[in-house]
Amino acid sequence: MEPKPETVALAGNPNAGKTTLFNALCGTSAKVGNYGGVTVEVKKGEFFTPLGRRLELIDLPGTFSLEGGSPDQRIASDVLSGKNERHPAPDLAVCVVDASNLERHLQLALEVLELGIPTIVALNMVDVAEKSGLRLDPVKLSEELGVPVVPIQANRGKGLTELKQAMRHPFPSAPEVRWEKGNGEARRTFGLKTADLAARRATLHSTNLSDRLDAVLLHPVLGWVCFLAIMFALFWSIFSFAGIPMGWIESLQESLIGAVETRMSEGDLRDLITQGIIGGVGAVVIFLPQILLLFFFIGLLESSGYMARAAFLMDGVMGRAGLSGKAFLPLLSSYACAIPGVMATRTIDSAKERLVTIFVAPWMSCSARLPVYLLLVPMLLGGSEGGTTQALVFLAIYVLGTGTAFIVARILRGHLGPDEVKSHFLLELPPYRLPQWSYIFRHVLERGWSFLRKAGTFILALMILLWAATTYPKLESDDPAAVMAHTVVGRVSDFIEPIVKPLGFDGRTGTAILTSFAAREVFVGSMAQLFRVEVAEGEEEQETRAHIRDRLAAEKWPDGRPMFGPAAVISLLIFYIYALQCLPTSAVVAREAGSWKWAVGQFFFMMAFAAIASLVVYQAARLFGLA
Amino acid sequence: MDPASSTDWQTWAAISVVVLTVLVMVIRTARRSRKKTGGCGKCGSGDCH
């Protein structure tokens, strides 16, 4: 039996390049961001030394120190000292140190040395350091610390062979600690002295391109203008650029349906394939371009370094909600998907602020709601998609969700009371750099593939089941309404209708809402199936979004009123803005908040809020004659 | 093949697909709840960061 491979832990400050090094060694696509705290979980991988020995590599969360309260500091500290149950103490630690920031980055390396683990220092970004006028002396550094020091450029793959060679057997022994063990003051003084010897600075402060950019981007007025412009451009491009590939997907869908219909005679299986599978899953997959674009732009902002500036600007605004600028990235990520957003809250030092951020994160309208918005918003505006008015309505939807979230956050934060140890806003503003395209693209593709996989499995299954529920049991009759009423869905709809009618919905819409509790994107597919009209033989059925909209717009209540007038559409939109319809999110919330009570409370609070808001809006709109 | 029996085989085939789907979902849910929570299986976001 092969002996268990030895483990090597990668430790270092955020932005030191640990994850870049991890990817370079293991060839995987772990996420890289230029905003402190992007890696918040422990990543594991494997690589081989030049002599063919297999080593297991663990990428720890970036942290400045092993002493401290935030969750990512504790993870790093626990793993390195062997206190973590899932990851035993490593056999070797590689401290990734940013050569331009030796005075600060060495502190962590020294803390690791104090733990008595065999250590190698990987001196990263040596090219950037030299360019900024630093004169590096890795040999001197190695002498002073008593451990091997290997200069590398992780992003260019330079120095990796030398690093792997330093990891040959036997591992370098744990060095002698050259300051008073346990004395933070002595350790700091030693660190500063060593940094001074190993990296001489030409000038202490120099103005560079980053500073010149910051003069604009962090300007009290100009900075805000730029920020709003960037945010608007981000959302606008997502909705516009995505239009073209969405058209391709739609045509593909139509031609697939056409192909099946010409090759198969009429029957249940053909219906299942065209309406259930192609129609249902297609209605979801068509949003892939939008989701990819959203993740792409967030990756771009993170990688370039702008995200930290955004957090800085937003700190004042977030302060009004009882949050800090550090909550900005988790909340922004939640616009793509609340799950990584909730996990990104690990970088927030204040425990109570963290809980509040987790609680309100689902109200940043996530990408799963986009299919619903895109179906409904044009119905308010007279039918066609695109255009500035639509963009403004979307903005209003996002602002509504975000605004309510901030108000609730403020109330909740006040309710929770102050922290035991007050935490202040403290954020490193990394230098701007060109985005690392390969990592962004790899990350976007990874997300896209996950989305497709979900569509191809979970959503596919749901659509098949939903099709069955709308088809069986069958009734021999010429009246399509009676046939529908006889099916499983028909009966559920009848049952639900009295409950949802005050909100402006009929039983079928209510059923579609129920199905979307499994996955919000399913709403569109469900509506397509639930509202399909029996077509005459020979007529082609096209399940495009515009057609679904047309059918919905033509639907009427028994008394002749249009079913999807402005009041009902707005009510439905409001419901989707506020309802928490994602069990995976609840599961992650329970884990991150440390208790199921938070997740359950959040679910019921948001459900009640959504229902009441929907009710109030619909009834008010009716009073004003908008029904 | 006359249309009546064509409909019959299609109906049976469709129902089989549905039943199969239910079975697969039940088995996967049972398997997942037995595994310890380590990630977010269904959310489709792949690596949870």
Next chain:
Amino acid sequence: MSHQSVQDLELDSLQSLSQAQVGCDFQIRYLDGPACDQLRNLGFCETLQVRKLSGGRNLICSVCGTRLAVSSELAEHVKVTPVLTA
């Protein structure tokens, strides 16, 4: 001047980073209170030189080539003296 007087002068010019003038260089003299643990954990400590780049609710300063945003509340606890540039 005697050594004692120089020290007195320095103590007299001791101010908090939030009070300090924008655009000037300072040396961190001491970090006052447990709030500063956040700073220490980041690797910032006494004797480092800092240049204040901007003020306000969150001020921006440059320490050892790194740009840092610090809330003015926290900056109240950072005691600095001006560095006399020749």
